[in-house]
Every structure is written in structure tokens, then in C-alpha cells.
Amino acid sequence: AQSVAQPEDQVNVAEGNPLTVKCTYSVSGNPYLFWYVQYPNRGLQFLLKYITGDNLVKGSYGFEAEFNKSQTSFHLKKPSALVSDSALYFCAVTPGNSGYSTLTFGKGTMLLVSP
Amino acid sequence: NAGVMQNPRHLVRRRGQEARLRCSPMKGHSHVYWYRQLPEEGLKFMVYLQKENIIDESGMPKERFSAEFPKEGPSILRIQQVVRGDSAAYFCASSPTIGQGDNNSPLHFGNGTRLTVT
Numbered sequence: 001a002q003s004v005a006q007p008e009d010q011v012n013v014a015e016g017n018p019l020t021v022k023c024t025y026s027v028s029g030n031p032y033l034f035w036y037v038q039y040p041n042r043g044l045q046f047l048l049k050y051i052t053g054d055n056l057v058k059g060s061y062g063f064e065a066e067f068n069k070s071q072t073s074f075h076l077k078k079p080s081a082l083v084s085d086s087a088l089y090f091c092a093v094t095p096g097n098s099g100y101s102t103l104t105f106g107k108g109t110m111l112l113v114s115p
Numbered sequence: 116n117a118g119v120m121q122n123p124r125h126l127v128r129r130r131g132q133e134a135r136l137r138c139s140p141m142k143g144h145s146h147v148y149w150y151r152q153l154p155e156e157g158l159k160f161m162v163y164l165q166k167e168n169i170i171d172e173s174g175m176p177k178e179r180f181s182a183e184f185p186k187e188g189p190s191i192l193r194i195q196q197v198v199r200g201d202s203a204a205y206f207c208a209s210s211p212t213i214g215q216g217d218n219n220s221p222l223h224f225g226n227g228t229r230l231t232v233t
Contacts, residue, residue, distance in 0.1 A: 041227075042226050045224070090157060103148075103160065105159075106157050
């Protein structure tokens with residue numbers, strides 16, 4: 001069974017500083033990895049995904065994530081944080097190349113960007 | 116193109132009543148997933164449906180919960196005889212093709228239904 005760990009419940013960063021939200025995963029075979037963002041009282045919005053290819057994936061709103069197979073990690077990054085980036089971020093994984101499968105989500109990391 | 120539509124946004128039920136949550140997928144999407152989000156927890160998969168078929172209900176509680184996705188109309192998640200522990204946000208997601216890892220179909224989520232059982 002697959003699993004996702006987001007070790008930080010909350011990440012605090014000042015506006016303009018770089019941010020990192022950590023994610024590690026466990027899955028059989030090659031993983032498909034995703035990041036979603038959730039704003040208050042809203043559903044999840046897709047940010048980016050890793051399927052195959054380049055380990056550095058670029059997504060929406062200036063976010064990027066780096067797939068590291070040896071460390072089984074998929075950390076979310078942004079060079080310069082904005083106050084509007086404050087939200088709940090979820091990492092998710094599903095086994096690749098296995099037909100349909102269901103996303104397994106981490107518990108989420110609250111990102112707070114201070115002005 | 117409207118996104119995934121869920122209604123109601125908020126639902127209050129007394130213990131023992133029934134709750135019906137509706138989800139209309141994005142236009143052209145024939146795959147629907149239901150997830151539950153409990154406080155302080157991530158999203159937990161409940162059920163995956165295609166039109167008129169339940170494909171995977173491994174995340175659904177064995178009793179009181181059921182789901183359907185008829186040929187016409189929205190997908191329905193039904194909870195009978197609700198208990199306080201059912202209080203949560205229930206999210207529906209849809210995709211146009213099989214699988215969630217397909218290059219062209221990340222899941223698209225609705226804004227959720229927040230169920231409160233009093």
C-alpha cells in the first residue's frame with residue numbers, strides 16, 4: 001500500500017523568501033506524484049505533477065517540485081513566497097503504470113507567509 | 116466549462132437522519148471519486164465510480180454508506196443513520212479518463228460538502 005508523509009504541520013516563511021514544503025512517499029514501482037493546494041472552504045486545486053522525465057517539475061503560480069528517487073521525496077518549492085500563497089498544501093502519490101488507481105494524500109502542510 | 120459542482124455546500128443533520136451529497140462532474144468527465152476530509156487529517160479515498168458502475172469502494176465504511184453514479188444525473192453519496200463521527204468535509208473529484216496518473220487528467224475537485232451531525 002502506498003503512503004505519503006508530510007513531516008511539517010506548518011511552515012512559516014516571510015514574504016519574498018524561498019519556501020520548501022516537504023513530502024516523502026512510499027509506493028510499489030514508479031510513482032506518480034502530485035501537489036494540490038487548498039484555500040479555506042474550497043476544494044483542492046492541482047498545482048503540479050511528476051509522471052516521468054525531468055526530475056524538476058514546474059507548475060502553477062511559480063511553484064516547482066523536485067523528484068528524488070533515492071530519497072523518495074517530492075518537495076515543493078518556490079523561490080520567492082507571496083502572502084497569497086498561504087494555504088494548505090497536500091502531496092499525493094499513486095502507483096504509475098497500473099491502470100486506474102487512487103490517490104493517497106498526505107495530511108497536509110499549512111503554509112503561512114507573513115508580510 | 117463549469118468545474119465540479121457539489122451541493123449542498125453545508126449540510127446539518129441530526130443523529131439518525133440520512134445525508135445525501137451530490138456531485139456533478141466536469142463536462143465530459145465520466146470518472147468520479149469521493150474523498151472524506153476529517154479535521155487534522157488528509158483526504159481519505161472512499162469510492163471510485165464510472166457511469167452506472169462502482170469500480171473501487173475499498174475506502175467506504177461497510178455499513179450506512181453507499182454511492183451511485185447513474186447514467187443520467189449527478190453522483191450521490193448517501194449516508195444513512197448519521198452519527199457524529201460522520202461530520203467531515205466530503206469532496207468529489209472527476210477526471211475524463213481512467214486513472215489518476217494519466218498525463219492528461221489530474222483530478223479536478225469540487226468545493227466540498229461540509230456535513231455537521233448534531
